[in-house]
Amino acid sequence: MSVGLILLIVLGLGVLGFFIGRQRALSVADGEPRNLHSLPGYYGWEVFLFATVPALVLLVAWLFIQPVVIENRVSAMLPEADIAQAGSITLVMTDVRRIAQGLDAVAKKAGLDEAGINAMRADLTDMRGRLASVGVAIGSNVTPSTLEAAKAYRNLNSSFSQVKSIAVVLTALAGFAWALFQINPEQRARNLVERFTLVLLASSSLIAVATTFGIVFSLVAESIHFFKLYDFKQFFFSTTWNPKFGGGSDLGIWPLVWGTLYVSFIALIVSVPIGLMAAIYLSEYANKTVRAFAKPAIEILAGIPTIVYGLFALITVGPFLRDWFAQPMGMGNSSSSVMTAGIVMGIMLIPFVSSLSDDIINAVPQSMRDGSFGLGATHSETVKQVIMPAALPGIVGAVLLAASRAIGETMIVVMGAGAAAKMDLNPFEAMTTITVKIVSQLTGDTEFASPETLVAFALGLTLFCFTLGLNVIALVIVRKYREQYE
Structure with a gap:
């Protein structure tokens, strides 16, 4: 299930929860809004917020964490010889990701199932030809173990995506149900919605601060890596700019x-x-x-x-x-x-x-x-x-x-x-x-x-x-x- 479809389902549940929550608030008040602590709309917004916000937070966190977990598990499968031959694990993982994307494209284009992909994987030359036919170029030093890691990467990505879809939708349904059954005439829905909104506004204001720290951290981290490879005195005091990929810059x-x-x-x-x-x-x-x-x-x-x-x-x-x-x-x-x-x-x-x-x-x-x-x-x-x-x-x-x-x-x-x-x-x-x-x-x-x-x-x-x-x-x-x- 794609991220866009998940968003539509979650937002659809939220909108549905708004109208059902509002109607339930009127129902428990015997149709008289004056019997409620808050206006009926606040009860609807309460259901909307609990149905959407936790699910969306889980979705965003999952999208950040999933690639890290998958790459750590797949990189552990790569032999040291392959990493040494490529020069760095980054280059090997780049080929792994490209091949994994190519496997999906080949399977979709040729209508192959897992057995067909396994059979194709046995012939490296045929694999390169199939991947090239869908616009995926891989290095000449790709080994069978790299292809095996690419298949594992693809399978893990597919499995995690399925679990993600189920977890996000279940979280939305749980929030929907919990908020709906909490509705009663004495519930301070307005106070709850306003506190929830305040937390959301405060969190939104922190995004700019977090983004700034993220930018600075990424620049500083990669700059430290650069100065480990290149003398900072030459960088700050030299008057010559002549980069040469391969050394001697x-x-x-x-x-x-x-x-x-x-x-x-x-x-x-x-x-x-x-x-x-x-x-x-x-x-x-x-x-x-x-x-x-x-x-x-x-x-x-x-x-x-x-x-x-x-x-x-x-x-x-x-x-x-x-x-x-x-x-x-x-x-x-x-x-x-x-x-x-x-x-x-x-x-x-x-x-x-x-x-x-x-x-x-x-x-x-x-x-x-x-x-x-x-x-x-x-x-x-x-x-x-x-x-x-x-x-x-x-x-x-x-x-x-x-x-x-x-x-x-x-x-x-x-x-x-x-x-x-x-x-x-x-x-x-x-x-x-x-x-x-x-x-x-x-x-x-x-x-x-x-x-x-x-x-x-x-x-x-x-x-x-x-x-x-x-x-x-x-x-x-x-x-x-x-x-x-x-």
Whole structure:
């Protein structure tokens, strides 16, 4: 039974429980709602919650635990010789999973039962041919013991899935029945539902915290694994980035840091003045008609996919800068450059700066404007000498948040700046950033067993720390600003 079907059954029981619970509450009250402690709907919600929430919690926990249990049991079946031949147990388990999926596909396509699969398993060449026919490629070093482990993996997965379906449905039925038979006129159904809802809301709020800890833990764990295989001094102090799968790599981070900061700096040079001046105009000078049109029009820029910005950089901005600036000045012949990516990224960041700055300027108390006007200052003098200094902490926070957004951008850099990891002052040369190299290192070989792949996690942790620091600084500044003017 698929997960989707299980969800439909559980939710169907919950909806059915709502109506039956409501009707039972009226029945035990002899049709008079005033005899009940709570409104009839609360009794229905009680049955709904007890029929769905425990079952869904069990389903989610099962989906997380099942793969771990199955892989631990199957990996114990693999001979040490097979693991040594493949290089790591991760590679062997990858083939095991692929073959297990292929067995299902072959059995479904050819209509084979377990006996047919066993007969096919006896001929390794025929097995490879059958798997290839359904789009499953396996390594040349696959042994009969690996095929046996794949069959065990498939059988365990099937058995666990059946038990999962039965356990989840029985849990839903048990909760349904228990809540239904607990209904009586004195039951405080409203209090129970509200407490249940409070627990659900609190649990939901913890998901973001748990996700953050999960991200940090995964980055830190894999980064530690990377630094066990590669010298951290070479990573943090080398100025050469030259990964070579198979060994002999130079994985210095500084060329990537330089490219990231260079592109982000140009993007901020473009976005901050334009966005700030747009915010001043919209908040201080524009009438309501112009503001009602211009502000949403500027914010549309934030909704454009970054791949579209990348195409704009590749097709329009890059060739324009190359033909009109780089080549005439003898500074380069490529349309992919730091300047291309920086300008297009700056255009993308304009709404981030303008919208936040606009809200911050509007939050400056009107009394400060009135006081300035009362002293005889003009509107321009008021903006320059009163409003902007008052809004400066919030504006700085907006700029730092935009900088964090620029540092984490990928697609615009891929299509606009190229992929050359180098340190150069020429803005019309192709360079790259940390995010681009994270993607390139994890493309293709996704087995986390070599420094060339694991370096992506070290890069990610470095970028995470950098952007986290910027966000913390921005939040501190904005909070200080809000405390002053609320």
